[in-house]
Amino acid sequence: MSVLDKVKLWGLKKSPWVYHVNTGACNNCDIEVLELLTPRFDVERLGVLLACSPRHADALLVTGICTRQARPRLQEIYRQTAKPCLVVCLGACACTAGIFHDAWHFAGPVDEVIREVDPDAKIIYIPGCPPKPEAMIAGIAKALQDL
Amino acid sequence: MQTILIVVAAVLGSIVLGLLFSWVDRLVTARIQWRKGPPVYQPLADIVKLLGKETVVSESASLWPFLLAPVLGFAGVCAAAAILWAVAINPDASFVGDLIVVIYFLTFPSLVLILGASASGNPYGAVGAGREMKLVIGYELPFVLAMVPAIVAAGRALSRPGFELAGSFKLSAILQAQQNGAVAGSLAGFLALLCAMAVMQAKLGVVPFDQPEAETELTGGVILEYSGPALAMIKLMRAMLLFVLPLFIITVFWGGVSLRGWGLLATPLKVVVLLVVVVLMRNTNPRLRIEQAMKFFWFIVTPVAVIASVLSAYA
Numbered sequence: 531m532s533v534l535d536k537v538k539l540w541g542l543k544k545s546p547w548v549y550h551v552n553t554g555a556c557n558n559c560d561i562e563v564l565e566l567l568t569p570r571f572d573v574e575r576l577g578v579l580l581a582c583s584p585r586h587a588d589a590l591l592v593t594g595i596c597t598r599q600a601r602p603r604l605q606e607i608y609r610q611t612a613k614p615c616l617v618v619c620l621g622a623c624a625c626t627a628g629i630f631h632d633a634w635h636f637a638g639p640v641d642e643v644i645r646e647v648d649p650d651a652k653i654i655y656i657p658g659c660p661p662k663p664e665a666m667i668a669g670i671a672k673a674l675q676d677l
Numbered sequence: 678m679q680t681i682l683i684v685v686a687a688v689l690g691s692i693v694l695g696l697l698f699s700w701v702d703r704l705v706t707a708r709i710q711w712r713k714g715p716p717v718y719q720p721l722a723d724i725v726k727l728l729g730k731e732t733v734v735s736e737s738a739s740l741w742p743f744l745l746a747p748v749l750g751f752a753g754v755c756a757a758a759a760i761l762w763a764v765a766i767n768p769d770a771s772f773v774g775d776l777i778v779v780i781y782f783l784t785f786p787s788l789v790l791i792l793g794a795s796a797s798g799n800p801y802g803a804v805g806a807g808r809e810m811k812l813v814i815g816y817e818l819p820f821v822l823a824m825v826p827a828i829v830a831a832g833r834a835l836s837r838p839g840f841e842l843a844g845s846f847k848l849s850a851i852l853q854a855q856q857n858g859a860v861a862g863s864l865a866g867f868l869a870l871l872c873a874m875a876v877m878q879a880k881l882g883v884v885p886f887d888q889p890e891a892e893t894e895l896t897g898g899v900i901l902e903y904s905g906p907a908l909a910m911i912k913l914m915r916a917m918l919l920f921v922l923p924l925f926i927i928t929v930f931w932g933g934v935s936l937r938g939w940g941l942l943a944t945p946l947k948v949v950v951l952l953v954v955v956v957l958m959r960n961t962n963p964r965l966r967i968e969q970a971m972k973f974f975w976f977i978v979t980p981v982a983v984i985a986s987v988l989s990a991y992a
Contacts, residue, residue: 538728538729541727569710572713574703577722583902585733585901585902586903588726588730612732612905613730
């Protein structure tokens, strides 16, 4: 690995900006995501910021099962995101579809929907209903270590 | 050769100090909210990361203006920084009208954001560009008017019996006029300083004047479509402005920069005071609506600047 790659990787590890995509969540995971920004957890000390647009994002934080309506939009958002980027499947629904597995509006697990666009996408899973903020921080930290 | 050295020092110094100041901004913001805040290398890590990422240009964007805009803005701030540093290091480097040139270069970031956002082909970008344009219309007049007390004081300093000068646009003359007391020491100068500080807040694009970006309503507005190195340029430009604008205000109103004797203590103190005011204003105010911001600049700041420039005749 060249020095330039190392510097790039350092930047990516120290400043992951997150874009929050709700593909049909019950809002429970989303509220837990907001807790990450509060003084108690304060993820800005790790360089994590909520980005306003997928153009600025380094990680897509996907919550909820991928519904039929959300599916093309999720793929479009992934295409719009500046690469390299991570996809974080947050919560039981995004990881496996959870209790909605047999529901009529379910359009495929998030990871498969993303892999249709980009077979090499880096996808990490943080299970839980909803996952605790500590679990989210641990998950993202582990993902960044493995980059 | 010396010129090149000064330009390089000015650009590098402004980048380093600007990144440091934007860290201070984020840290103080975090502390006000009872958070711990990011580490000192955070702004640098953001820039490094953005430089390593892909630049996405949408199909509806017009490529050249979109990508050229951040470069032009960065160059404009670099030029303003170079002139200010050159005058601070060696007053002989000042030339006639350099005050006007610096004012022009300091409008570059806003103009360039209007250009880039209009070229981005994004409706939010268009709304952001419109707001930025309105802000510029609002604050440029009081900003120029606020310079009048300093210009008049400089003219007075250069005047000799038989050689009367109404004013001087040379930064070195303004510095010379302040050797026996800052422009801000007089009532006119103080009012002008207050106006300039209000305008500084808008030029930096921070709350309460961040309508062009407005991440909660326009999701980034003028910078929405930028990614990768182009976004890094804009972030760097903003960070440099955080140092260059206080430097400009100190040069014009507050006795200039000096690193000899007491100046070694006083100069950083002046910069810190200006920075703290910006950060506190940003953290204790809500975002104004765009017409409220224009009313503020036209009906409060402009009259105060007019009063200051009239008063400066009677100093």
